[in-house]
Amino acid sequence: MKTVLPRQEFQDALTAMATLTSGRTTKPILSCVKLVASKKRVELSATDGEAALHLGVACISTPKEGQAVIPADGLLSIVRELTDAEVSIETDGRHCTIRGEGSEFRIFVMDAADFPPVPEFDGEADLVVDGIELRRMISMTLYAAARETSRYAINGVLWEKQGKRLYLVATDGRRLARAGGEIRATGSNDFEAIVPARALGVFEKVFTPVRGEDDWHVDVKILPNQVLLRSGDRVLSTVLVEGHFPKYQDVIPKNNDKRASMRRDELLAAVRRAATVTTEESRAIKLAFSTKELVITSQSAEQGDARVQLPIQYEGTTVEIGFNPHFIADCLRAVPFDTVFVELQESFRPGIICGEDKNDFLYVVMPVSLSN
Amino acid sequence: MGVIRVLPPNLVNRIAAGECVERPSSVVKELVENALDSGAAQIDISILDGGRELIAVRDDGQGMNPDDLLLAVHPHATSKIAADDDLFNIHTMGFRGEALASIGSVSRLAITSRSAEADVAHIIRVEGGVQDDPRPCAAPVGTLVEVRDLFYAVPARRKFLKTPATEVGHITEQLARIALAHPGIGFTLRNQNRLVHDLRSTDARLERIADFFGSEVAEVLLPISRESGGVRVEGLVAPPKDSRGSSKWEYVFVNGRYVRDRFVSHAVKEAYRSLIDPSRYPMVFLYITVDPSHVDVNVHPTKIEVRWRDSNFVHGQVLAALRDKFLKTNLDHRFRAPAENEEYRERVRGAMVDFFTRHADAERPVAVQQSVHSGTRPQPFAGSRASESAVREITPVDEPAAVTCPAPAPAAEVERAPNAAANLAGAVPVRAIQVHNTYLVVEQPDGVLIIDQHALHERILYETLKRRIADRKLESQRLLLPEVIRVPSDRHEVIESHADTLARLGVEIVVSGPSSVALHAFPSFLERLDRTAFLRDLIDRLAEPGARPAADTLLHEILDMMACKAAVKAGDPLTPEEIAALLAQRELADRSSHCPHGRPTTLHLSLRDLEKQFHRR
Numbered sequence: 001m002k003t004v005l006p007r008q009e010f011q012d013a014l015t016a017m018a019t020l021t022s023g024r025t026t027k028p029i030l031s032c033v034k035l036v037a038s039k040k041r042v043e044l045s046a047t048d049g050e051a052a053l054h055l056g057v058a059c060i061s062t063p064k065e066g067q068a069v070i071p072a073d074g075l076l077s078i079v080r081e082l083t084d085a086e087v088s089i090e091t092d093g094r095h096c097t098i099r100g101e102g103s104e105f106r107i108f109v110m111d112a113a114d115f116p117p118v119p120e121f122d123g124e125a126d127l128v129v130d131g132i133e134l135r136r137m138i139s140m141t142l143y144a145a146a147r148e149t150s151r152y153a154i155n156g157v158l159w160e161k162q163g164k165r166l167y168l169v170a171t172d173g174r175r176l177a178r179a180g181g182e183i184r185a186t187g188s189n190d191f192e193a194i195v196p197a198r199a200l201g202v203f204e205k206v207f208t209p210v211r212g213e214d215d216w217h218v219d220v221k222i223l224p225n226q227v228l229l230r231s232g233d234r235v236l237s238t239v240l241v242e243g244h245f246p247k248y249q250d251v252i253p254k255n256n257d258k259r260a261s262m263r264r265d266e267l268l269a270a271v272r273r274a275a276t277v278t279t280e281e282s283r284a285i286k287l288a289f290s291t292k293e294l295v296i297t298s299q300s301a302e303q304g305d306a307r308v309q310l311p312i313q314y315e316g317t318t319v320e321i322g323f324n325p326h327f328i329a330d331c332l333r334a335v336p337f338d339t340v341f342v343e344l345q346e347s348f349r350p351g352i353i354c355g356e357d358k359n360d361f362l363y364v365v366m367p368v369s370l371s372n
Numbered sequence: 373m374g375v376i377r378v379l380p381p382n383l384v385n386r387i388a389a390g391e392c393v394e395r396p397s398s399v400v401k402e403l404v405e406n407a408l409d410s411g412a413a414q415i416d417i418s419i420l421d422g423g424r425e426l427i428a429v430r431d432d433g434q435g436m437n438p439d440d441l442l443l444a445v446h447p448h449a450t451s452k453i454a455a456d457d458d459l460f461n462i463h464t465m466g467f468r469g470e471a472l473a474s475i476g477s478v479s480r481l482a483i484t485s486r487s488a489e490a491d492v493a494h495i496i497r498v499e500g501g502v503q504d505d506p507r508p509c510a511a512p513v514g515t516l517v518e519v520r521d522l523f524y525a526v527p528a529r530r531k532f533l534k535t536p537a538t539e540v541g542h543i544t545e546q547l548a549r550i551a552l553a554h555p556g557i558g559f560t561l562r563n564q565n566r567l568v569h570d571l572r573s574t575d576a577r578l579e580r581i582a583d584f585f586g587s588e589v590a591e592v593l594l595p596i597s598r599e600s601g602g603v604r605v606e607g608l609v610a611p612p613k614d615s616r617g618s619s620k621w622e623y624v625f626v627n628g629r630y631v632r633d634r635f636v637s638h639a640v641k642e643a644y645r646s647l648i649d650p651s652r653y654p655m656v657f658l659y660i661t662v663d664p665s666h667v668d669v670n671v672h673p674t675k676i677e678v679r680w681r682d683s684n685f686v687h688g689q690v691l692a693a694l695r696d697k698f699l700k701t702n703l704d705h706r707f708r709a710p711a712e713n714e715e716y717r718e719r720v721r722g723a724m725v726d727f728f729t730r731h732a733d734a735e736r737p738v739a740v741q742q743s744v745h746s747g748t749r750p751q752p753f754a755g756s757r758a759s760e761s762a763v764r765e766i767t768p769v770d771e772p773a774a775v776t777c778p779a780p781a782p783a784a785e786v787e788r789a790p791n792a793a794a795n796l797a798g799a800v801p802v803r804a805i806q807v808h809n810t811y812l813v814v815e816q817p818d819g820v821l822i823i824d825q826h827a828l829h830e831r832i833l834y835e836t837l838k839r840r841i842a843d844r845k846l847e848s849q850r851l852l853l854p855e856v857i858r859v860p861s862d863r864h865e866v867i868e869s870h871a872d873t874l875a876r877l878g879v880e881i882v883v884s885g886p887s888s889v890a891l892h893a894f895p896s897f898l899e900r901l902d903r904t905a906f907l908r909d910l911i912d913r914l915a916e917p918g919a920r921p922a923a924d925t926l927l928h929e930i931l932d933m934m935a936c937k938a939a940v941k942a943g944d945p946l947t948p949e950e951i952a953a954l955l956a957q958r959e960l961a962d963r964s965s966h967c968p969h970g971r972p973t974t975l976h977l978s979l980r981d982l983e984k985q986f987h988r989r
Contacts, residue, residue, distance in 0.1 A: 366850040
């Protein structure tokens with residue numbers, strides 16, 4: 001195989017691949033990227049065994065078609081160090097030779113036959129979603145997903161299609177975030193699928209709006225144990241998380257009648273200020289809602305105490321509730337609203353943070369209580 | 373003819389002998405206790421062939437006349453109690469009147485005794501339970517009991533005797549148990565006609581311990597004392613760093629009698645818990661004095677067990693006495709320089725002095741010793757042993773620190789508070805570095821501290837948690853989705869019965885199905901932990917077979933688990949701010965010298981040690 005590529009585009013593609021290849025693995029082939037060179041294009045793929053990414057780069061010329069499996073880290077660091085506009089990649093069975101102007105590198109390659117098959121996006125999409133909308137929904141939920149807990153089902157984000165709407169739901173057992181959006185086109189029945197959090201992290205990094213394209217959309221294909229996401233010539237596929245996502249509808253409170261509204265940026269700043277005196281061992285802040293005013297306090301034996309107040313819209317009875325400030329800040333950072341609503345019932349019942357429309361975004365968070 | 377018959381008295385005695393005469397050391401115990409009860413000031417023991425050939429005990433007590441001698445070897449004949457009520461008001465060591473008869477039934481026994489008012493001594497012999505009449509002979513006032521050919525009449529029992537060395541070991545231990553309780557009485561032990569122990573009468577228990585076990589043991593001991601509600605607990609206890617590999621070093625005496633008592637043992641264990649490694653044992657010498665009517669010693673033929681009228685009170689007193697001491701004492705481990713040090717030189721010097729005085733008969737002690745002795749007390753022997761001199765130096769000192777630190781460098785006592793305040797205020801900047809991402813090396817006015825970061829942090833968290841629980845300020849994160857864990861139904865009861873303890877820790881578990889439980893709340897503090905795994909460990913701990921731990925013990929064990937899992941680990945790099953924070957907290961935390969598992973957190977390398985290593989002095 002021999003091909004000549006525009007260096008910058010190639011580097012960008014390899015950087016995207018590195019989101020999957022840089023993880024620790026016991027199988028050396030999983031830290032490699034596969035190149036398939038044809039006359040006009042070079043196709044790159046990488047997989048971590050669970051998720052796989054496929055990209056295409058238009059090439060300048062391909063004197064010799066073929067394929068090669070090359071360690072991704074080594075290739076990327078070489079390509080990154082070159083300053084030329086073009087880079088040439090040539091492989092025989094054992095080596096890959098990378099040439100820029102005045103420099104030449106040789107690195108070992110692996111047998112292309114050993115590279116695991118990467119799923120392809122075949123046929124029609126099951127749904128088409130606005131790309132910006134999907135990115136928004138992912139960023140408003142992903143942070144709430146559990147990491148590496150023994151309850152595998154919540155280590156992913158639930159995708160739930162209901163008619164013309166798609167909901168993404170994530171929880172770590174203490175808080176839950178749900179975002180909803182319109183589907184542009186759909187040919188499939190309603191479904192539920194749990195997509196691993198890690199793959200969605202890759203999506204956030206790699207699937208950015210295509211330059212010069214107003215109408216950016218993402219095709220989604222759901223298979224029994226896989227989901228594929230396609231945008232242009234980028235395809236991200238991942239196995240789905242097996243198991244049952246908890247029946248989250250049951251934990252969304254229906255009777256939170258104490259409703260306050262406030263500016264999102266002010267609440268976020270106040271929470272962060274109050275959280276400065278919390279410590280690893282003592283991390284609760286107390287929110288006291290009264291007419292027109294919210295007072296946030298915190299104290300820790302080691303650090304001291306803090307008291308922050310801000311104006312709010314609130315007419316109900318006084319209520320006090322403790323929260324982990326990180327849970328509140330995570331949510332406030334992720335949502336784009338100017339005004340947020342906090343809905344409470346009692347100090348030991350879950351609270352809600354949402355925007356104007358709970359169908360677009362809803363956050364449920366459990367309080368912290370003092371043992372007695 | 374019937375098959376059941378009444379046994380002849382001699383056989384009855386042999387059977388009874390099985391209870392109180394188990395091996396040569398039990399004979400020694402019985403005879404020495406008799407000697408004590410006779411009011412002796414000096415008791416001499418001789419052993420041949422591990423006690424098989426001869427056990428002889430001579431005392432200078434009140435002695436017996438011929439009529440007493442005859443009765444002494446009869447079962448249930450005793451001078452020690454007379455009426456029912458006496459049994460519950462026992463001031464003597466023995467009272468059952470069994471020992472001599474039992475011994476006489478299984479050996480060749482000879483008792484020579486002369487009372488103070490008698491002109492002549494008498495001897496009585498008993499062989500295999502058959503006794504002679506007493507015959508006059510010549511002997512000093514007091515009693516000599518000689519037991520020859522032990523168990524010759526019971527060959528089966530004789531076969532079970534171990535090697536002479538083992539039996540001598542048991543006898544020595546028996547002597548320790550008696551002699552430590554009675555420092556005012558002189559003891560000698562001769563084995564194969566060689567003097568093994570020569571314990572001179574003293575009024576200090578520490579001195580007796582030093583005499584018996586050596587000055588290395590005695591010099592680490594801290595005195596404790598407490599009296600309340602008619603129970604006096606005194607003792608000499610080793611700091612946690614001087615723990616031992618065997619439980620033998622727990623010497624408990626109740627009214628001068630060595631006992632093994634689970635309440636006292638538990639209190640000791642409790643006091644040392646989290647200060648020593650669980651596989652190690654503390655070294656303690658505890659002397660408990662109570663009104664005889666508050667304790668029943670007639671539980672076991674060898675009287676090694678007692679029953680308390682109020683065992684919880686005794687438990688509490690022992691625990692309090694020890695805890696008070698540990699809280700007031702700086703328990704940091706001292707770095708031991710491996711090469712020649714002051715202590716070693718002192719020992720060599722001591723040994724040499726010892727050698728010369730022994731071989732110089734009654735010569736005056738050398739000048740060196742004079743200067744060491746305080747000279748406040750008359751010396752029983754002219755040539756006092758160096759080990760004693762070392763002990764005497766520290767006996768009158770109440771400062772525990774001086775005891776923990778035999779080197780002349782004065783160890784810093786525990787005035788932590790001002791120090792801590794200074795550190796927090798930044799008046800004294802702490803100079804510290806982290807090495808190998810595991811240890812902190814801290815400059816101190818008198819040397820260097822080496823701190824195990826995990827062990828210290830664990831202790832600090834443990835104490836913080838304890839305080840929070842006491843203040844009821846442990847935060848608990850409620851769960852939106854209760855975590856359901858499969859737990860067999862036989863464990864449900866144990867979970868429910870500990871619900872209160874768990875709630876204090878911020879853990880809320882509810883039985884949710886025939887073989888599952890649901891977790892509804894979990895301490896915020898442990899946010900980073902895998903809740904399910906933690907819970908499984910916790911339930912396993914709760915369901916551990918054996919005695920149900922008290923709520924308090926359990927609470928501490930769980931705190932322990934929490935602290936360990938939440939603390940920084942060895943290998944975690946720390947920023948200078950984190951190091952400073954950890955050290956500042958060290959000053960504030962109780963018992964920061966040891967992690968909750970009892971491993972030391974801190975080694976102290978004194979300036980003096982350093983100077984010595986570099987030959988600067």
